[in-house]
Amino acid sequence: MTGTELAVEGLTLTAGTRHLVHDVSVTARPGEVIGLVGPNGSGKSSLLRAVYRVLRPDAGSVRVDGADAWSLPVRKLARTLAAVVQDSAADFDLAVREVVAMGRSPHKRLLDGDTAEDHRLVESALESVDALDLSGRPFDRLSGGERQRVLIARALAQQPSLLVLDEPTNHLDIRHQLDVLGILRRLPATVLVALHDLNLAAYYCDRLYVLRDGGVTASGPPAEVLTAELLAEVYGVSAEIAVHPRTGAPQVTFLPGEPSRPALAGSDHPVP
Incomplete structure (x- = not known):
């Protein structure tokens, strides 16, 4: 697993006549942890949705290692990019271990079963987010914080070289916030993460982009931006x-x- 270069160039997203994001450019070099910060409604989530291909840009581009993300086959992109979205409405009727094992799907053919390596990676992902004790429990009966940790474990099991996260510390207590951001910091991957907590962003991110009203107001190392x-x-x-x-x-x-x-x-x- 190695870091992937991300280049968002001149991105514009609209909803009717309203600009969600206007002419935004963001770069993330391989292995960097890049933070998006800004008040509610500033465009952070919309920008991330364009990166993980939920919102198609009206203008501009999203490039992953130089290739247009929107032109890549879904399976190929899924082997590179994993996303942890904010307040996921997914209500899986599955055990936690099965949900995390879904992260291995992009690396398999349709009818392939789980291998010993798959089991090892799922176990490791659960352990990394302190969720091994949840592995046999039904996902739909977990608390919000427990669900969040399991969804992060699923993304880790995917072994992405580009990880996109929208407020991953939502619902987490202080200990698990620090654990999760510490994991992101240590991953041999490129990370693009939206955060509300400026002190966490300052400590864990290499560079920050400050968004306001759909545009970038400032960018650079935390010590220069904040x-x-x-x-x-x-x-x-x-x-x-x-x-x-x-x-x-x-x-x-x-x-x-x-x-x-x-x-x-x-x-x-x-x-x-």
């Missing part, structure tokens, strides 16, 4: 940014009250 001025502009909140003394990552502390206004050019004082 500024008090940007958070005031994009999120409408006051915040202080410090360097965490142990991790060295930016640490965002949100403050009550109105966001501070950016200073005038050449002035040391904020705009009144």
